[in-house]
Amino acid sequence: MQELLNTLTLGSIYLLFALGMALAWSTIGILNFAHGAIFVFSAFSAHFISDFVPLSMPAIILISVLVGATLSALTQWLAFEPILKRSKNHRSAELRILIGGIGVAAIPIALVDWATASAPFGFANSSYSTQVYEIMGLRITNTSLIVIIAGVGIAVGLTLWLRRSRQGLGLRAIGVDSETASLMGVNRTVMAIGTMAIAGGLAGLAGALQVFQLQAMGVETGDQLLIKAFAMIVLGGLGSMAGVILGAFVLAGAESLIFAANMGTWVDAVSFGLIFLVLLVRPQGIFGRQEVRRT
Amino acid sequence: MIDWYTANSVVIQATMTTLLLALSIQLPLRMGVFSFAGVGCFGIGGYTAAIAFTKFGMGTWTAVAFGTVLAGVLCYLLGLLVHKLTGLYLGMATIAFALIVSVVATNGGSLTGGASGLFGALGGITNLHVFLLLAVVIIGLAISEAGRFGRKIDTVREDPELAVALGINVTRYRKLTFLASGLIGGLAGAVTTLLRSTITPAEVNFHLVVVALTVIIIGGSSSWLGAFIGAVFITWLPTVLSFVAEWEPIIYGFVVALAAIFLPGGILGLVKDLRHRRGARRGSTPPPEEGAAAPPDDEPHAPEPSRTPVPSQGGAL
Numbered sequence: 058m059q060e061l062l063n064t065l066t067l068g069s070i071y072l073l074f075a076l077g078m079a080l081a082w083s084t085i086g087i088l089n090f091a092h093g094a095i096f097v098f099s100a101f102s103a104h105f106i107s108d109f110v111p112l113s114m115p116a117i118i119l120i121s122v123l124v125g126a127t128l129s130a131l132t133q134w135l136a137f138e139p140i141l142k143r144s145k146n147h148r149s150a151e152l153r154i155l156i157g158g159i160g161v162a163a164i165p166i167a168l169v170d171w172a173t174a175s176a177p178f179g180f181a182n183s184s185y186s187t188q189v190y191e192i193m194g195l196r197i198t199n200t201s202l203i204v205i206i207a208g209v210g211i212a213v214g215l216t217l218w219l220r221r222s223r224q225g226l227g228l229r230a231i232g233v234d235s236e237t238a239s240l241m242g243v244n245r246t247v248m249a250i251g252t253m254a255i256a257g258g259l260a261g262l263a264g265a266l267q268v269f270q271l272q273a274m275g276v277e278t279g280d281q282l283l284i285k286a287f288a289m290i291v292l293g294g295l296g297s298m299a300g301v302i303l304g305a306f307v308l309a310g311a312e313s314l315i316f317a318a319n320m321g322t323w324v325d326a327v328s329f330g331l332i333f334l335v336l337l338v339r340p341q342g343i344f345g346r347q348e349v350r351r352t
Numbered sequence: 353m354i355d356w357y358t359a360n361s362v363v364i365q366a367t368m369t370t371l372l373l374a375l376s377i378q379l380p381l382r383m384g385v386f387s388f389a390g391v392g393c394f395g396i397g398g399y400t401a402a403i404a405f406t407k408f409g410m411g412t413w414t415a416v417a418f419g420t421v422l423a424g425v426l427c428y429l430l431g432l433l434v435h436k437l438t439g440l441y442l443g444m445a446t447i448a449f450a451l452i453v454s455v456v457a458t459n460g461g462s463l464t465g466g467a468s469g470l471f472g473a474l475g476g477i478t479n480l481h482v483f484l485l486l487a488v489v490i491i492g493l494a495i496s497e498a499g500r501f502g503r504k505i506d507t508v509r510e511d512p513e514l515a516v517a518l519g520i521n522v523t524r525y526r527k528l529t530f531l532a533s534g535l536i537g538g539l540a541g542a543v544t545t546l547l548r549s550t551i552t553p554a555e556v557n558f559h560l561v562v563v564a565l566t567v568i569i570i571g572g573s574s575s576w577l578g579a580f581i582g583a584v585f586i587t588w589l590p591t592v593l594s595f596v597a598e599w600e601p602i603i604y605g606f607v608v609a610l611a612a613i614f615l616p617g618g619i620l621g622l623v624k625d626l627r628h629r630r631g632a633r634r635g636s637t638p639p640p641e642e643g644a645a646a647p648p649d650d651e652p653h654a655p656e657p658s659r660t661p662v663p664s665q666g667g668a669l
Contacts, residue, residue: 088440136609136612136613139613139614140612140613143613143614143616144616148384148438148439149616151439151440152386152439152443153612153613153616154612155440155443156565156569156608156611156612157608157609157612157613159562159565159608160566160569160604160605160606160607160608160609160610160611160612161605161609162605163562163601163602163604163605163608164601164602164605164606164609166601167599167601167602167605168602170601280558284444284447284448284451284558287444288448291441291444322455322458322459322467323455323459325451325455326452326455326456328448329448329449329451329452329455330448330452332444332445332448333445333448333449333452336434336437336441336444336445337433337434340437340441
């Protein structure tokens with residue numbers, strides 16, 4: 058039971074991170090390789106500010122979310138939009154966005170690396186303190202509680218918003234056919250920047266919560282998480298938010314099992330192997346629809 | 353000249369090994385196959401050569417050959433598995449492959465030296481040897497870029513459906529590019545490892561993918577020459593400008609992002625564009641179809657009308 062709870066916490070952080078990536082990728086077609094860097098940088102910004110002024114938990118989370126959203130929207134505006142405008146076709150745009158993302162990601166990561174001298178950072182100066190509750194023999198910290206509630210709540214909320222709301226409809230329309238969608242009055246550019254801001258905000262939230270949960274974060278966390286998130290999205294199926302939720306908890310569960318079996322050094326192989334297996338056996342993922350693209 | 357060489361032999365060596373690694377990714381990119389398997393093969397080749405050299409007492413060149421061939425074979429098998437994937441999915445699957453190589457190396461026990469890697473694999477390779485190997489690889493690539501064969505590859509990249517219609521066996525080209533990429537990547541890994549005498553799992557990581565990609569993006573992905581320009585740029589810039597060495601990752605990040613946005617063909621693509629433009633201006637009466645093929649206004653970066661079948665954009669990226 059205790060393991061299940063830990064899995065749930067780990068999965069919720071994965072979920073928050075992957076949701077933003079999946080949202081941007083499945084609707085506006087942008088796989089943001091800077092997502093991991095945004096995750097690290099926004100948590101670092103909160104750490105940086107909280108070193109000067111003692112901050113409460115909500116304030117730290119707010120800073121992290123805002124930094125993430127700003128960074129992500131800027132990336133979209135300054136890098137991805139120009140690439141989309143200048144690309145001949147879908148395939149070259151896809152590759153250039155991936156490369157542009159890798160380039161953009163290097164900048165905040167290098168800044169954090171330089172500022173922390175590659176040492177992990179935390180929120181030592183925050184007024185937040187961890188408390189442990191005992192419920193029916195289960196030990197749960199208030200941090201995990203917040204993480205799980207935030208993760209599951211936002212995931213369900215975002216899924217419903219995408220399915221039910223008018224903006225969600227517009228966003229999904231872009232995902233199906235951006236040209237037709239813009240003829241129907243969907244403002245693609247504004248929607249894209251908004252989506253990226255939401256995605257970045259979620260990355261910032263995941264970053265802050267991860268630091269609260271684990272007490273510290275290393276610079277290289279972002280890259281690992283990026284590939285894990287890819288594994289989750291591919292497993293669930295691109296375009297399905299429910300798939301991302303499933304993917305996050307399956308991956309977290311598998312990793313917990315590996316840790317429980319005392320094979321900690323193999324833990325990264327789970328997500329890499331998962332990517333491989335899913336792409337070979339069922340490329341559209343569990344809930345995904347087969348992509349049809351005419352050339 | 354001799355003085356200059358001895359002063360810079362380490363940098364020259366780094367340029368050549370970086371170029372070899374970059375070529376293992378440039379080749380599939382030129383074929384329109386978005387594969388980073390070359391980086392994984394760099395690890396396989398490096399580890400195989402180091403194990404063969406230190407644990408089994410093989411000679412330098414047997415070890416290198418062993419590493420190269422094993423990497424090539426494994427990469428071909430990988431190609432058989434994943435050649436149907438395209439675009440981002442293929443890219444991520446091959447990145448996952450490279451990272452799995454690293455995880456396996458970490459868990460390989462005494463054979464791979466675990467997380468601390470292998471030491472003391474100093475083979476008898478000189479810069480001249482590396483240069484000759486590099487020359488062989490580049491001649492091979494240059495042949496594949498020239499004439500009929502080169503145009504076939506361009507077609508496979510630009511329009512696979514058209515290529516199939518023209519009777520080109522696209523699937524076979526794609527599978528073979530995995531073999532070639534694996535061989536070059538394995539060679540790069542084996543040579544680099546036996547030159548440096550060590551290899552660790554941490555070297556075969558996402559960062560290595562980024563380095564190889566940076567080289568190609570800066571130089572241009574359409575030809576080996578682009579990878580050469582990129583390798584020279586990336587290894588010599590920090591030695592020429594000292595402030596670059598200090599801010600290296602940030603500057604490269606900016607350069608890669610800017611190149612992805614403004615220069616999809618890299619430096620090579622830029623030079624080709626300029627030459628085309630100058631050639632077009634010098635020609636007093638341009639052929640009429642050139643004017644007709646002028647790019648529409650909504651595509652500011654559309655390729656210059658070019659007379660050769662090779663697109664001046666430099667293809668895949």
